[in-house]
Amino acid sequence: MPRYFFHTENGRLIPDEDGQELADTDAAHAVALDTMGEILRYQGRAFWKTRQFRVIVTDDNQAEVVRLTTRASQPST
Numbered sequence: 001m002p003r004y005f006f007h008t009e010n011g012r013l014i015p016d017e018d019g020q021e022l023a024d025t026d027a028a029h030a031v032a033l034d035t036m037g038e039i040l041r042y043q044g045r046a047f048w049k050t051r052q053f054r055v056i057v058t059d060d061n062q063a064e065v066v067r068l069t070t071r072a073s074q075p076s077t
Contacts, residue, residue, distance in 0.1 A: 002022065002059060003019040003022075003059070004059060004065060005017075005057065006056075007057075009053070009056065010050045010052070013056075019060075029057075029065075031057075032055050036055050036068050054067065055067070055068045
């Protein structure tokens with residue numbers, strides 16, 4: 001099975017050195033969504049300070065598979 005790495009970024013890149021063996025890229029996409037959800041739940045109000053989080057998924061060859069970005073903005077007044 002291929003191995004995928006789930007790097008996170010919130011102002012600085014936090015590399016995933018271990019990765020996970022998954023069946024395919026669809027499974028990697030699902031884990032990326034779960035990872036983003038966990039980050040947002042864990043960060044709570046701290047998200048408003050950073051205003052952006054990213055999950056970057058790469059494969060064994062370090063090729064990017066998917067990039068999820070969550071960004072907060074406030075309407076102009």
